[in-house]
Amino acid sequence: MALITVEKACLAYGHHALLDHVDFSLEPGEIVGLIGRNGAGKSSLLKAIAGTTRLDDGRINIKGDISVAYVPQEPALDAEHTVFEAVAEGLGELKQLLTDYHRLTSALERPEADHDALLAEMAPIQHKLEALGGWQFDAQISAALGHLRLPADKRIGELSGGWKKRVALARALCARPDVLLLDEPTNHLDVDAIVWLEDLLKSYGGSVLLITHDRRFLDNTVTRIVELDRGILRSYPGSFAAYLGTKAEELAAEEEQNRVFDKFHAQEEVWIRKGIEARRTRNMGRVRRLEELRRQRAARRERVGQVNFQLASGERSGKLVAELEQVNKGFAGKTLIDRFTTRILRGDKIGLIGPNGIGKTTLLKLILGELEPDSGSVRRGTGLQIAYFDQFREQLDENASVVDIISQGNEFLDIGGTRKHVMSYLEDFLFAPARARSPVHSLSGGERNRLLLARLFTRPANVLVLDEPTNDLDIDTLELLEELLANYDGTVFLVSHDRAFLDNVVTQVIAFEGDGRLEEAPGGYQDWLDTKDRMASLQAPAPGRTQASVQPQAKQEKPKAGKAKLSYNENRELAELPDLLEKLEAEQQALNQKLLDPNCYRDTPSDARAWQARIEEIEGLLLEKLARWEELEAKLK
Known part of the structure; x- marks a missing residue:
């Protein structure tokens, strides 16, 4: 019996239908990947199932005795709670016991601690935890905090949005609900944390409905793909790779059906324009058929257009982009880069791999001249024109309109030697005229990323620095960006936790192994994994x-x-x-x-x-x- 059933669900914004009488069911033990273009309505459907938004029509049935946990893209957490308290939030009575136990164990580690008093306070808590099986949950919380690199005693109010998302994810996972609803769970996670989440979901036992554009994550976890396309849900059993094959056949069949329909429709339109012949009584049936064809054509939903990426690589840089010799760099007594030597040449496409905060951005700043090493030398090439994609989108003025961000007061842009109107250029990035006049703060995450890419590509550059460019981009846009970067003849530095994207773009990786150790390897992310496996074997x-x-x-x-x-x-x-x-x-x-x-x-x-x-x-x-x-x-x- 299905745990969640959606029947004839309808939801629209203005005249744009996000959900058009859609049906869906989530069975026990399923892991379902919900995919679709940015703005298709995936998050809206998830919110409706979670009960945080209402449908215009239709109904959602949730089996009465099951528990559901929802992790939105921007979770709401109590700013005064510690990370440990927030993660333990869904454990009922155990939450306070575990929080108190964690507080006391932390206090015991302090040099000035009164051990006798603290142990006396801890004793009844330990007995209650024993009786309620609390040690299992304590171990789960400790494991989640460790894998997600969360500081247990830090206040929620001190965390950035990305870290709050990690806390909400840990809270949902530790509560072990019957159904998990996850909206972009891999955003802001490094590769190690993503792999841990994959393993956890595969052994989870409950049901999961998740939205993600991470193709490798989908392939490694889901048992079914559900696509939201032009208001309609379609289900595809199996992995993401299996979905791709089936979808390609469906699109080819749809294009052929539309071609035949449009040809017949055009012939009938020619006939009706002949005039008096069409109005004779014996031809009225044909006239009514043409009217029905017109209604069908008007109701047909065309596929959403694709982003049209164009990038001018500018003047060629010198052959040498940068040469690092025995470079050391650290902050606050922590070594991030230890005696690293490398030579980067024009046309190299380099992926930087490693956990968040390990020093990837520091290395980029050393290469680009924004920082100087503590010791060692950095020699930079000549003629470098650098364009920088910032994962935190600090380059965007929240109160400016989309068109102002791109135009900078100009009506026309020079894109690769071609003069283009700013509104036409924005339409290439799927910003309709009405949306182009909206303020930045009204944009979704995917729209913000598209806007930042649009701004990035307005100026020629022979060195691209892309810091997490894939967050919130839909799969079609990801694949187009991959193709553009693969054909780009400049130099690319790519920081990403999207393993498929790295494999499809970069020609070599620099991996941060901890304690300042950096290793280089040819190929992409999978090639680096294979190298590590050979070493371990x-x-x-x-x-x-x-x-x-x-x-x-x-x-x-x-x-x-x-x-x-x-x-x-x-x-x-x-x-x-x-x-x-x-x-x-x-x-x-x-x-x-x-x-x-x-x-x-x-x-x-x-x-x-x-x-x-x-x-x-x-x-x-x-x-x-x-x-x-x-x-x-x-x-x-």
């Missing part, structure tokens, strides 16, 4: 053998010193690497075993957090040492 045990059974063999197979090609220190380092890796893996395995005990979160929460941090640190060390092993062995070949 160097030490992976053979199938069917335990780690312990492999260890003696590893000792027997220590690499022989290559005296002719390695220095004395490098020979010694290479010989010691297997033992070092063995010790790190053993330590990591022991810590993982400790964390399997659920009591550790209750009895020694500070130890549990320290163990988790050490496990992540070891993971980085293993990657670093494996890469070093590969580098040293390459010198022997």
Whole structure:
């Protein structure tokens, strides 16, 4: 039996129908991806199901005994709550118990803490949590905060919009409702958090209805695609890739049907214009048929137009764009970039990969001359014309109109050597004349991104810096932007957590591995993953053998010193690497075993957090040492 049923739903803004008598049902255990063009009405449908907006007509039935959690694009949270309090919000009585327990454990870690008093206060809370099974939820909250990199004790009012979205997502996930309604859940998440969310949803057990334009995320999670197109919902079982194949066939069939219809309609219009013959009594049936054809043609909804991207690459820059030699940069005692060396040439398309706040924007500013390194050198090329796409859209005046943002007081624009009226140019980016006169603050997220791209492309540039350009863009627009960037002959720096977009655009990646370590690799995001997997497989045990059974063999197979090609220190380092890796893996395995005990979160929460941090640190060390092993062995070949 369906958990949620939508029957004959209608919703319109003015004369524009977003929902036209649509039907939909969500079955138990389904993960449904709701897709469609920006402005098609996807968020409106989700809001109607969540009960935050009303339909013009139709009905929505939700099975009486199920719980539903809704995460909108811009969630409303209590500014005075801490992150932990906000995430625990949906847990009823457990919320206050967990909040108090978290407050007391944090207090115990302070040097001036009165341990006896705090432990006495904590004892009855622990007993209640035990009785209510609260440790399971405490572990879930801790895991969500860790994977989403949320600061548990920070006030909601101190967070940006992107971080508030993470808090709302964590709150919904930890409440474990029967149905999750998620509007663009991957926006503002880094790749690691997106992968974690994918894994969580696949094992969730409940039903999920989500809106996203992240194609890789859709392919990895959904069991069904539902497309909202021109007011009509259409369902496609299977993955996003399966949907693409079916949709292409449908569009081809629709175009052929329209072509045949339009040809017949045109013939009948020619006939009616012959005059007296059409008005004879014996031809009145044909006249009525033509009237019906006209009604059908008027009612037919044409596909929404596509964005028309054009980008002038300006004068060619010098062959060298930037050269970094042993560059170091840090802030407030934290090293973001440690002894990084690279050479960037004209035409390179570089993807920057890594968690939020790890230093990607800092590297861009070093390359472009907005920052200087703490040590090392940066040599920049000549003739650089830089256009910068800002993910926070700080370049947009909220009170200015769309047309004012683009025109800057001019009626015509020079786009790639062609003179174009500003309103015509805006129509290329799907801004109708009425919408072009609207203020920026009235625009949706997708419209703002299109506007920023429109402004970016009004001036020639041979270096494009794109900081999260894909947020809120629909799939059709994403694919057009990919094509434009792939054919662009300038240099591109791309910061994005959209893995498919990275794979389709960039020719090399710079990956931030933590502690200031930056690694370069050819290809896109998937190529980088494959490289990491190959590095990890160097030490992976053979199938069917335990780690312990492999260890003696590893000792027997220590690499022989290559005296002719390695220095004395490098020979010694290479010989010691297997033992070092063995010790790190053993330590990591022991810590993982400790964390399997659920009591550790209750009895020694500070130890549990320290163990988790050490496990992540070891993971980085293993990657670093494996890469070093590969580098040293390459010198022997």
